[in-house]
Amino acid sequence: MFILVAVIVSQDVINTLLEHQLHHHKADFKKASAEEKLNLFNSLLKSYQEEVDNITKRAKYGENAFLNIYQKLYEAPDPYPALASSADQDLKLTELESDNRKMKLELDEFRTEAAHLKNQQATIRRLEERNRQLEQQMEEKVREIVEIKQRSLAEENQKTLELLKERERSLQDQLRQAKESVSNIQKLHESAQSQLFEFRAQSEEERAAKQSEVNLLMDEVERAQTRLLSLEREKGLLRSQLQSTNEDNENKESNYVDTSGILENSLIAKEKMISELNMELRNMETAISNEREQHMSEIKKLNALINEKDTALEGIKKELHERPSAKLVDDLRKKVKILQAVGYNSIESEDWEIATSGEEMSKLESLLLDKNRKMEHELTQLKMKLSEKAGLLEASEAKAAELNEKVNEQQKLIAKLEDDILKGYNAVDRRGALFNDWDLQETGISEVSENVDQKQGSSDQDQSSMLKVICNQRDRFRARLRETEEEVRQLKEKISVLTVELEKLRADNVKLYGKIRYVQDYNHEKLISRGPKKHAEDLESGFSSDVESKYKKMYEEDINPFAAFSKKERDQRYKDLGIRDKITLNSGRFILGNKFLAQLLLCRKNTEHNQMIFKVSLVRPDFYILLLHWPALPGLHMSVQDVRVKLPQAVMISPYAQARNMNCATMLFEEMPKKTTMSWNAMIASHAKSKEEVVEAITRMKAMKISPNGVTMATVISAYAHLGALKLKRELHLEMNQNGFDLNVYIGFALHSVSTGF
CATH class of the missing domain: 1.20.5 (Single alpha-helices involved in coiled-coils or other helix-helix interfaces)
Structure with a gap:
């Protein structure tokens, strides 16, 4: 069996060498001139003949080997039982x-x-007694501690209760004092108002009395002045009479001495009387001035009290003005009812006609209801526009998908045409070469050279015509591709514009819903509509149930603080990650998000795995069957020399690890003369069926004091990736960083883990 494989491999190598030689001869023959071609033609013909002979020998030997193997396998018994x-x-x-x-x-x-x-029976008894004593002591200590804790808690609770009671009493006293102070202030205010009214009445009475007294005194002064004037007149008359009498009766002095004495006495008495009256007049004036001063001081005091009371009255009036009046309260109630009617549309058409026809409807009510109807009309228009935009968006998306499918089909068609063209060129070259060979063998060198020239000219003409057709077709396809790309670009722009408009409309609708909710918050008193309720959804009746629920959800999500908090936490966690974790996370998201890259990476790993198995099967065919059952190999990158040394130990351990017999696998690992990490990788990777088993394998590795390297840690990371143990992966990542392993190894195996099902 091995001899056949070796012979086939050697024939394959010889065939490749002969093909290279034939290719070089052919290139030299094409580059040579016409005279040199005649000399080189025999060697070229011999090389072609040798190639044909070798191919026939290989085919016959392969058929014989296949028949021998088939016969032996057919005659051999079934080894499965x-x-x-x-x-x-x-x-x-x-x-x-x-x-x-x-x-x-x-x-x-x-x-x-x-x-x-x-x-140890005696020791056991002694220990049991000691244990009982310790248990009793512990129970007593626990009881004491519990009692102490209970007492302390009771004391603390009592203290807190007393503090709370004292605080309650103090608060009650403060409340009582505040109430008493308020009542006292109210009483003082009432007494001050009553005193103010009394002071006003007294001041008015005193003012009237003083005014009457002043009037009387003024009358008396006027009478005294009139009397004084009359007395002065009498005095002047008497003096004039006395002078006249003195002048007329100078000779009669003796006769009238008695009469003059009498007159003088009466005059002196009158003068005394006038002086007394003047004194009384001065006293009266001083008394009047004093009374005026006292009256003015009292008037000033009363004016000050009046001003204070006026300021207090003005403050009370301001408070009364600031407080809403009964009319304002009625207006506010009407406005609330109007807002409720606007928010819930509880006014029927008949009520609307009655309200608008009567005098009760104010301008504000009519404006609010008109505004509500306008907003509902605008809302219906926005809904219709939104539905139209959504339809256009769906149509554009469908059209874009169709165009993408067409582009993909055209690309596939172009690739297929290019492959067909290449195949056609190769077929034309081979046919021309074979035809030339057969003509040279039959007719000779001269005829062959002429036919070769003629056929080369005809083939050049055919190739040029075919190239023109293909170039024209390529230009047409390019033009169509440009048109489709332009259409796709326009559709993408339209889609972006429509998405922006859709987002704006959605935001406007959410804001409108928020305004409607704000209007609905005035529902302090529910308005009961007069007629039966109408459940039919009209175009101007506001939100329907589905649309209202949708925008209600969007509005609540917009004002939800937990969503913002979760987003903030997610961003903070991403910021707290290290550079390597960020690189791994972003690369994994990018690969998983792109379907083409994930499939490409998976295909690459599969091809590398198949190439490695093929190389190993060529070098050591006896390991090929064992490699198919060894699960650790697909995740490792190693050369053929590593396989020769490390593969037998790994193959010995892997079946025991797959059979869950870790004791036997560990014993085999200990008995090996050369302990390699490859064999331990086989055991870990084949044993990685659950988190507990992987942890058990790693603990065994640590117990055996095996120093892990980058390949081992990457294999374990791959196993954890299959299990989804992200926390264990991070711990291993930290351990790799501490041990100074290569970052490229970690990234490569992490990507492998992601591509194989993480």
Whole structure:
């Protein structure tokens, strides 16, 4: 079997070498001149003949080898029952061996325990007594601690209750004092108002009395002045009479002495009387001036009190003016009812006609209702525009998808045409060469050269005509492709514009819904419509149930603080990541988000895996069957020399790891003369079926003091990626950073993990 494979491989190598030689001869023959072609033609013909002979020999040898292998395989018995029975026996044997070892270990443990128990009965009793004493002590300590805690808690609760009661009392006292102060202030205000009214009445009465007294005094002064004037007149008359009498009766002095004495006495008495009256007049004037001053001071005091009371009254009036009046309250109630009617459309058409025909409807009501109807009309128009834009968007998306499909079909067609053209060129060259060979063998050198020239000319003409057709077709396809690309670009621009308009309309609708909610918040008193309720959805009846629920959800999401908080937390977590984690996360998202890249990466890994298996099968065919059952190999990049050294140990360990017999796998690993990380990778990767099993494998690796390298850690990361254990991957990532492993190895295997199903 191995000899056949070696012969086939050697023939393949010889064939490739002969093909290269033939290619060089052919190139030299084409480059040579006409005279040199005649000399080189024999060697070229011999090389072609040798190539044909080698191909026929290879074909015959391959057919014979295939028939021999088929005959031997046909005559050989079916190995499946024997292999199955041997595998079952191996499994049973391993299970029995493991059970036997466990039983032996348990028996040894039981024997040692029995011996220890016989020797340690007294110690056990002593320890039991000690344990009881310690338990009692612990119980007593626990009780004491619990009692102390309960007392402390009770004291703290009592203190807190007392503090709360004191605080409540103080608050009640403060409240009582505040109420008393308010009542006292009210009483003082009332008493001040009553005193103000009394002071005003008293001041008015005193003012009237003083005014009457002043009037009386003025009358008396006027009478005294009139009397004084009359007395002065009498005095002047008497003096004039006295002078006249003195002048007329100078001779009669003796006769009239008594009469003059009497007159003088009366005059003196009158003068005294006048002086007394003047004194009384001065006293009266001083008394009047004093009373005026006192009256003015009292008037000033009363004016100050009046001003204070006026300021207090003005403050009270301002408060009364600031407070809404009964009319304003009625107007506000009407406005609230109008807003409720506007928000819930609870006014029927009959009520609307009655309200508009009567005098009760104000301008504000009519304006609000008109505005509500206009807003509802605009809302219906926006809904219709939104539906139209959505239809246009869907149509443009469908058209863009169709155009993309057409572009893909045209690209496939172009690629197919290019492949067909290349195949046609190759077929034309081969046919021309074969035809030339047969003509040269039959007719000779001269005829062959002429036919070759003629056929080369005809083939050049055919090729030029075909090239023209293909170039024209290519130009047409390019023009169509440009047109389709332009249409796609225009459609993309339209889609972007429509999406922007759609977002704007959605935002406007959300704002409008918010305004409607604001209007609906005035629902302090529900308006009951007079007629039966109308459930029919009119175009001007506002939101329907579905649209209202949709925009309600959008409005609540817009004002939801938890969404903003979660977004903020997500951004903060992304900022807290390291550079490597960010690179890995972004690359993984990019690859998973792009379907073409994910498929391309998966195809690349599959091709590398197949190439590696093919190389290994060529070097060591006896390992080919074992490689197909070894799960650690697809995730590793290694050369053929590494496979020769490390593959047997990995193949020995991998079946035991797949059978969940980690004890046997560990024993084999310990018995190996050369412990390699490749074998441990095989065990870990084949054992990675759950998180617990992978953790068990890693703990075993740490217990055996195996220093992990980059390949081992990358294999474990790949296993964790298949299991979705992101936390364990991060821990291993940190361990790799601490041990200084290569970043490229980590990124390569992380991408492999992502592409294989993370």
